[in-house]
Amino acid sequence: MVTRRLRVGVLCGGASAERQISLATGAEIAAGLSADRYDVVLLDPLALMADNPALGAERRALAVRLRGGVAGESLPERDRALPAAIRDSMERAALRLVAATGALGITGAERIDVAFMALHGPWGEDGRLQGLLETLGIPHTGSGVLAAALAMDKTMAKTVLSSAGLTVPRGVEVTRAMRAEAGWRAAVHYPAVVKPVRQGSSLGLSVVPDPDGLEGALEAAFEHDDRVLVEERIIGTEVTCGVIGNDSLQALPLVEIVANGPVFDYQAKYDPSASQEICPARVAPAVAVAAQNAAILAHRALGCRGLSRVDLILREGRPIVLEVNTMPGMTANSLLPKAARVAGLTFPALLDRLVQWALEAG
Numbered sequence: 001m002v003t004r005r006l007r008v009g010v011l012c013g014g015a016s017a018e019r020q021i022s023l024a025t026g027a028e029i030a031a032g033l034s035a036d037r038y039d040v041v042l043l044d045p046l047a048l049m050a051d052n053p054a055l056g057a058e059r060r061a062l063a064v065r066l067r068g069g070v071a072g073e074s075l076p077e078r079d080r081a082l083p084a085a086i087r088d089s090m091e092r093a094a095l096r097l098v099a100a101t102g103a104l105g106i107t108g109a110e111r112i113d114v115a116f117m118a119l120h121g122p123w124g125e126d127g128r129l130q131g132l133l134e135t136l137g138i139p140h141t142g143s144g145v146l147a148a149a150l151a152m153d154k155t156m157a158k159t160v161l162s163s164a165g166l167t168v169p170r171g172v173e174v175t176r177a178m179r180a181e182a183g184w185r186a187a188v189h190y191p192a193v194v195k196p197v198r199q200g201s202s203l204g205l206s207v208v209p210d211p212d213g214l215e216g217a218l219e220a221a222f223e224h225d226d227r228v229l230v231e232e233r234i235i236g237t238e239v240t241c242g243v244i245g246n247d248s249l250q251a252l253p254l255v256e257i258v259a260n261g262p263v264f265d266y267q268a269k270y271d272p273s274a275s276q277e278i279c280p281a282r283v284a285p286a287v288a289v290a291a292q293n294a295a296i297l298a299h300r301a302l303g304c305r306g307l308s309r310v311d312l313i314l315r316e317g318r319p320i321v322l323e324v325n326t327m328p329g330m331t332a333n334s335l336l337p338k339a340a341r342v343a344g345l346t347f348p349a350l351l352d353r354l355v356q357w358a359l360e361a362g
């Protein structure tokens with residue numbers, strides 16, 4: 001009997017500012033999925049968006065090229081300073097990308113059996129693409145529409161997390177319309193962290209020691225979103241906690257993050273020499289358990305599935321939840337796979353489980 005290998009579409013690239021990081025994630029997931037069991041194709045949903053007026057001209061032109069089967073793209077300036085290994089992954093993925101049009105089965109072509117989600121940021125991690133896949137009846141790894149949308153929206157996520165009893169940083173959301181108003185400024189606690197509401201990889205994020213720096217920081221954040229969060233800066237030990245599973249959840253060992261600068265910024269996230277990531281975190285066992293419990297509670301409160309990575313700061317041993325990522329970085333050296341390895345789960349084994357959970361949920 002010949003059994004057909006499962007056709008897995010690794011969805012990567014996409015339209016967000018984290019496109020290149022997503023390509024690196026996609027390349028490594030494709031490399032980590034067992035070739036004996038899976039028939040893997042790298043699919044770019046940007047190809048679906050060629051006519052979407054919400055995208056800039058450059059993104060739409062790339063979407064058109066993808067639809068025409070033209071591979072390859074140049075790296076944005078920001079990514080040229082990253083280490084060679086991650087740039088190689090980005091370039092390798094870009095050359096293998098296939099437009100995610102036929103493979104979704106809309107035209108009846110060779111439809112995938114399961115979508116492995118490897119997108120970061122808006123249009124991929126925020127529920128909109130999950131909605132399309134669920135409409136088409138294609139199982140996908142990770143969270144569904146609502147959880148993905150809630151987690152991507154830091155303001156909404158904080159509201160849900162705090163009503164579940166978790167502690168989140170005090171903060172205020174500022175819209176473009178509110179920017180000229182004075183009222184909200186009294187609610188800002190310094191030092192503050194200013195960040196776009198819906199963005200990842202620390203893009204558009206700044207630390208502001210006093211009111212003088214606020215305007216510049218708002219400017220940088222509004223480049224990424226028309227809603228911005230101004231939060232109190234939490235001082236403590238930064239950790240992140242992976243949560244995996246469907247109905248039964250496992251919190252992975254904490255990873256402690258020691259960035260060279262004041263925050264875990266874009267460069268530090270993707271350049272191993274710019275931070276230390278220590279797993280398990282050097283904290284007392286009871287503190288680690290409290291943080292893991294907070295991560296599971298956060299994952300459940302938002303209704304996540306499959307996997308999430310909850311970012312926290314331990315202030316005097318107590319967990320403060322910064323945010324929940326439903327599609328965390330998934331290169332073999334990213335935080336969640338690193339923690340899984342410490343828990344005895346290799347990268348290929350982790351990928352296998354995620355595919356299995358997607359099929360169960362679908």
Ligand SMILES: Nc1ncnc2c1ncn2[C@@H]1O[C@H](COP(=O)(O)OP(=O)(O)OP(=O)(O)O)[C@@H](O)[C@H]1O
Nearest residue numbers: 169193199200201202231232233234263264311323
């Ligand atoms: N309120 C805060 N207090 C202290 N540090 C903060 C705060 N908010 C953010 N940071 C720092 O900035 C980093 C990025 O913030 P956050 O995780 O909220 O944003 P992100 O860009 O969505 O991240 P990711 O890449 O994990 O998706 C954190 O890892 C932390 O170092």
Ligand SMILES: [Mg+2]
Nearest residue numbers: 311322323325
């Ligand atoms: Mg984060």
